[in-house]
Amino acid sequence: MDIVVKVDNLTKKYGDLIAVNGISFSIEKGEIFGLLGPNGAGKTTTVEMIEGLRKPDNGTIKVCGIDTQKNPENIKELIGTQLQSTTIYDQIRVKEVIDLFGSYYKKSIPSSEILEEVSLIDKKNAFYRTLSGGQKQRVAMALALVNDPEVLFLDEPTTGLDPQARRNVWAIITDLRKRGKTIILTTHYMEEAEQLCQRVGIIDHGKIIALDTPTNLITNSGLESAIEFSCLPEGADKIKQKFKGAGNVSELGDNKFILNTKESSKTLKELTRFSDDNNINLENISVRKATLEDVFLLLTGRSLRE
Amino acid sequence: MRALMGQIALEIKLFLRRKDELFWNLAFPLFFMVLYGLIYGDTIWGEIKAIDYMFPGIIVMALMVNGIMVAATIFVEERGKGIYRRLSLTPLKRHTIIGAQIIHRYMVTLIQTILLLAIGIFGFKVNITGNYFYFWLLLTFGSLCFLSIGFALATLIRSTRSATPICLIVFFMMLFLGGIFFPLDVMPDFMSVIAKVLPSTHLNDAIRLVVIEGAGLGTVWLDLLIVGAWFLVSLVVSIKFFRWE
Numbered sequence: 026m027d028i029v030v031k032v033d034n035l036t037k038k039y040g041d042l043i044a045v046n047g048i049s050f051s052i053e054k055g056e057i058f059g060l061l062g063p064n065g066a067g068k069t070t071t072v073e074m075i076e077g078l079r080k081p082d083n084g085t086i087k088v089c090g091i092d093t094q095k096n097p098e099n100i101k102e103l104i105g106t107q108l109q110s111t112t113i114y115d116q117i118r119v120k121e122v123i124d125l126f127g128s129y130y131k132k133s134i135p136s137s138e139i140l141e142e143v144s145l146i147d148k149k150n151a152f153y154r155t156l157s158g159g160q161k162q163r164v165a166m167a168l169a170l171v172n173d174p175e176v177l178f179l180d181e182p183t184t185g186l187d188p189q190a191r192r193n194v195w196a197i198i199t200d201l202r203k204r205g206k207t208i209i210l211t212t213h214y215m216e217e218a219e220q221l222c223q224r225v226g227i228i229d230h231g232k233i234i235a236l237d238t239p240t241n242l243i244t245n246s247g248l249e250s251a252i253e254f255s256c257l258p259e260g261a262d263k264i265k266q267k268f269k270g271a272g273n274v275s276e277l278g279d280n281k282f283i284l285n286t287k288e289s290s291k292t293l294k295e296l297t298r299f300s301d302d303n304n305i306n307l308e309n310i311s312v313r314k315a316t317l318e319d320v321f322l323l324l325t326g327r328s329l330r331e
Numbered sequence: 332m333r334a335l336m337g338q339i340a341l342e343i344k345l346f347l348r349r350k351d352e353l354f355w356n357l358a359f360p361l362f363f364m365v366l367y368g369l370i371y372g373d374t375i376w377g378e379i380k381a382i383d384y385m386f387p388g389i390i391v392m393a394l395m396v397n398g399i400m401v402a403a404t405i406f407v408e409e410r411g412k413g414i415y416r417r418l419s420l421t422p423l424k425r426h427t428i429i430g431a432q433i434i435h436r437y438m439v440t441l442i443q444t445i446l447l448l449a450i451g452i453f454g455f456k457v458n459i460t461g462n463y464f465y466f467w468l469l470l471t472f473g474s475l476c477f478l479s480i481g482f483a484l485a486t487l488i489r490s491t492r493s494a495t496p497i498c499l500i501v502f503f504m505m506l507f508l509g510g511i512f513f514p515l516d517v518m519p520d521f522m523s524v525i526a527k528v529l530p531s532t533h534l535n536d537a538i539r540l541v542v543i544e545g546a547g548l549g550t551v552w553l554d555l556l557i558v559g560a561w562f563l564v565s566l567v568v569s570i571k572f573f574r575w576e
Contacts, residue, residue, distance in 0.1 A: 076420060101422045108420075112412040116348035128337050129421040168417075 027054040029176055029207045030075065035084035037070050037231075044070045046231035047084070052176075052209065057202050059222030060211045061317060063327070067231040068211035069109055072178050075209070076106050089175050102131055105174030109181050111165035115154035119145055122153065123167050130172035143167045143197055159190025166197060177201065177208045183217060195221060215317035225317065229325050239317055246323055248273075248315035250289035252296065255281050260305030267299055268292070275322045281309075285319055334423060338431030346435065355400050356439055357446070360393035364447050368455035379543070386447075386457045387538035388511035391473065391531050393443045398477030399502045402436050403484040404494045411491035415575045425575065433478055440474045460545040468548070469541060472555070473534045476562040480530070483565035486572045505531040530561040 030052040037045040045067045052058045060068045073079045075086050077097045086093045088100045113122055120136050127133035140146045143163040148156065153164065162182060169177055179198070183191040198221050201208060212218055218225045219239045226236040235242055243249075256264075261282050265274045273285045286292040289312050300307045321327075346352055367389070371381035409415060418428065451457035459466075484501065488494050506512065508522060509531030515523050526532050533554035540546040540554075548555070 078416070078420065098422070101420065104420075106420045108413070108417060110413065111417055113414055113417065114345055114409070116345050121344075125337070125341060126421060129334070129418075129423045131422075 028052070029054045029056075029089060030058075030209065031085075031087040032071075032075065033085045035071065035074060035086065036082050037067075037074060037079065038082050043231050045074070045081075048228075048231070048233055049084075050226055050233065050236060052207060054207055055205045056224065057198070057208045057210060057222045059218040059225040060209070060228050061213070061215060061218040061222075061225050061321070062211075062228035063213055066228045068213075068228055069180055070231075071228070072180055072209060072211055076104060076178055077101070102172060103175045104178060105169035105172060105176070106178045107162075107165045107169040107180060107182060109184070111161070111168070113153055113164070113168075115152070117153050118150050119153065119156070119164055119167075120149040122164065123171060126168045126171045132173065133171050134173050136171075139167045139170055142170060142200070144193065157190070159186050159193060162186060162190070162194060163197070166194070170201075175207065177206055179208060179210045181211055181213070183212070183214065191217075215321070219317055227317070227321055227324065229321075234324050235320065242317060242320050243315050246315070246320045247287060248285040248319050248323060249287045250285070250292075250312060251315050251319050252284040252286065252289065252293055252310065252312050253277075253281065254284070254296075254310045255279075255308045256300070256305055260300065260303070260307075263303055263305060264296070264299065268296070273323060275326065283319065283322065285315060285323065334427050335430055335434075338423075338427055339434055342431050342435035343438075346439065349405075352401055352405070355396050356393075356443060359396055360389055360443060361446060361450065363392065364389050364450050365454070368450070372455070380456075380458065382451070382455045383458050383543050384539070386451050387535050387542060388509075389447060390444060390470070390538055391509065391511060391535045392506060393447060394440060394470075394473045394477045394534070395502055395505055395531060397436050397440055397443070397474070398479070398481035399484065399498050399505070402432065402478055402481035403488070403498050406432070406482065406485040407488050407494035408491055410485070410575065413576070419575060429482075436478055437471070437474055440470065444470055459542060461542040462545075465548055466538070466542045469534070469538050472558060472562075473530075473538075476530055476534070476558050476565070479562050479565040479569060482569040482573075486569050486574055505529055508532070509535055511535055528557070530558045533557045 028051045032051070033049050035045055035048045036043070048071055060071060062068050070079060074081045075088065075093065077093055077100065081094070089103050091099050093100050120140065123136040123139055127136060140149050143166050145160065145163055145167065148160060153161070156164065166179070166182065169179070182198070183194050186194065195217070198208065198210070202221070210222060223238060224236065225239055225242060226233045227242070228234070237245065257280060261274070261276070264284070268274060268284060275283050277283060284292065284296065293312060297307070367385045368382055371385065374381040376384055415428065419425070452459065484498060488497055508526045509529050510526060511531060515526050515532070518526060537551040537554040537558070540551050541548065
């Protein structure tokens, strides 16, 4: 397979803070690659260095074989970018701004095709300022697609959107995947990474702490199921002691806890018996399959949603 | 070249759709022209008709509106919204963006001036005895000076929210201390000292002497030198501290 993006030992410092600390990965053609991590983990800094918006302090970046630091102008024709927050002129219509951006590139896709791709045909004559958050986000995607890019960067494409708008954006990304686009996506929603990405790099404190397919990440972590429950902290301490060997108990806050385990039914029985014997009042018990969120919790001891 | 034409077309389109820009650039100076014409009419001040005295000041005011009020505030606003940041990811060159803005503002200046001249001459009998070519030269020189001051302000202003108040203060200071609404002799000494270094004062004097009184450019060399100094200093500040983000 062709390697479209190759990043080696990428590092960025802001004063004493190391925002990105020696990150390396490569992305194959046609792949949707996700960078998953909490806010401030270094996702945006990483993609903005690849796009050429920020200068790395160390490391090399190659996009389609071109060194982006040596040829910053050459890669602009090859990439499409949706920034975390894109704002354009308030007084411009949707179709006008897509045509305008198209005119900046040597080759571009007709705006009518792009409007269809991002389902904005009925809004093509609307002024940008009158659009909803989800529609503005789709305009930002349209502008990223206008030059039919080799690599598409989507930086938190669904942050701040309502569930309906989020599903619309997911549908567009799924469609792009079917058409074989190479996409780098950052997100702090684990379900987004699970649904859309072929491979996910989990990033925390500027480092990639795990990188694999979502399924492998979950399987290899040894977490198959998660038992969620609420109880008072004293009870939870006793449960932590008791289940040290069988699984990992993590705290979600608000007296909510997760017990990750491989054998859910056996552990659940033991848990209820133990709490009965010790007068621990368990509430809101639920059992579910482990997710990337649990993997993150296991690796960092913190929740993604914090 | 095609990219530059495209950006100019965009600037014109946005200009026609921005109500505040249309107000400041067109309605505001024309309103003053008509107001002064109606108030002073054919009043004579010393040896000169009041409206003839006022006309150069209104031209300078229109140039300052364009450079200080409009160019600076819009640039800060678009920068604050991250529009230039987004554009920097496209192959569009930054000098094309700035070039289109300068050409567009200069075109607006020409339109403003033609409208002011038409209303002045046909409505209130403003007496242009000077050379129109010299007038055009002074206008172009003044336009570059105030656009340059506008971009210097835009580079020095950090937040979008402070842009309009700061630009308003600079604009009104240059307007009131520049001898545009009342002659410098009625000001207290310390104010006339400030007035004597402002570009508005000197451009106003130069246009009055050359356009209204028919003097040659040689007569106003000192005024042009001071306006030129402001142009160069602002240009250096703009280029040295320019910020796209």
